[in-house]
Amino acid sequence: MIGKLISSALRRKEHPDIGETFGDAAVPDEALTFPPMRPLQPPPAQNDDPLQPLCEAVESELREAGFLR
DSSP states (O other), X not given: OHHHHHHHHHHHHHOTTHHHHSSOOXXXXXXXXXXXXXXXXXXXXXXXXXXXXXXXHHHHHHHHHTSOO
């Protein structure tokens, strides 16, 4: 990484016109303006209680057996 940096700096000293054609281009301001991002919302919760169907089945069986009203 440092080697690339040093070699490019030395190349610029040897060829000063390189900076004018490569890498020194100005970016227009409209290319840097972005619309504001929408806040991210988590998806609605699903399967918060995976034992809920089991509890409902047990409760209905206990009601049928007469243990619950």
